[in-house]
Amino acid sequence: MSKVTWKPGTLMAPVPPALISCAHNGKDNLITIAWTGILNSEPAKTYISVRKERFSYNLIKESGEFVINMPTSHIIRSVDFCGVRSGKDLDKFEACRLTREKASKVSCPMVAESPVSIECKVTEVVPLGTHDMFIADIVAVHIDEQYIDEKGKFHPEKCSFAAYAHGQYFALGKKIGSFGYSVKKKKK
Numbered sequence: 001m002s003k004v005t006w007k008p009g010t011l012m013a014p015v016p017p018a019l020i021s022c023a024h025n026g027k028d029n030l031i032t033i034a035w036t037g038i039l040n041s042e043p044a045k046t047y048i049s050v051r052k053e054r055f056s057y058n059l060i061k062e063s064g065e066f067v068i069n070m071p072t073s074h075i076i077r078s079v080d081f082c083g084v085r086s087g088k089d090l091d092k093f094e095a096c097r098l099t100r101e102k103a104s105k106v107s108c109p110m111v112a113e114s115p116v117s118i119e120c121k122v123t124e125v126v127p128l129g130t131h132d133m134f135i136a137d138i139v140a141v142h143i144d145e146q147y148i149d150e151k152g153k154f155h156p157e158k159c160s161f162a163a164y165a166h167g168q169y170f171a172l173g174k175k176i177g178s179f180g181y182s183v184k185k186k187k188k
């Protein structure tokens with residue numbers, strides 16, 4: 001294998017093009033955020049990095065809350081739309097025909113069409129340069145019951161999760177292993 005060296009950049013992929021819902025002072029909005037991930041297990045902590053010029057920035061900063069709605073191939077067109085149009089000009093829930101669903105611990109709505117919605121409360125805002133990183137506690141997680149089996153096991157492989165890599169969207173779905181399978185002893 002021969003690798004070409006590029007200048008340092010944000011090439012790490014895939015990442016989830018998450019659909020973030022937020023609200024403040026009676027106005028809610030949706031923004032697509034690819035710069036997100038898990039920061040810590042216990043307490044469960046996440047982050048989103050948002051540019052100050054986004055309409056959503058102040059909604060998140062002022063309310064200290066947001067919901068991460070995981071993207072799927074079913075809603076990927078809306079995910080893209082919410083990443084190229086601003087809530088200062090239109091209501092993205094209406095424009096994408098997405099359904100507001102009441103959250104349990106935060107005031108902003110969740111997206112009903114997303115199979116996994118993660119409620120978050122901001123604990124810290126870290127200015128990094130182009131983006132401010134909102135570090136947040138995960139305060140509730142909601143999973144569509146159709147992806148949980150009778151034993152209570154969650155089946156992410158059935159969710160049609162979508163991924164983002166270098167400007168393109170991809171559908172995930174084929175399970176190719178599970179945690180620790182490489183060292184698991186075969187049943188005799």
Ligand SMILES: Cc1cc2nc3c(=O)[nH]c(=O)nc-3n(C[C@H](O)[C@H](O)[C@H](O)COP(=O)(O)O)c2cc1C
Nearest residue numbers: 032033034035050051054055056083084085086087
């Ligand atoms: C796939 C994708 C990923 C994006 N990731 C981010 C991100 O991580 N941070 C950010 O500030 N903007 C990101 N954007 C841009 C915003 O989603 C976009 O500017 C949006 O229109 C802002 O909406 P608002 O003005 O309603 O807040 C992304 C856009 C797309 C399409």
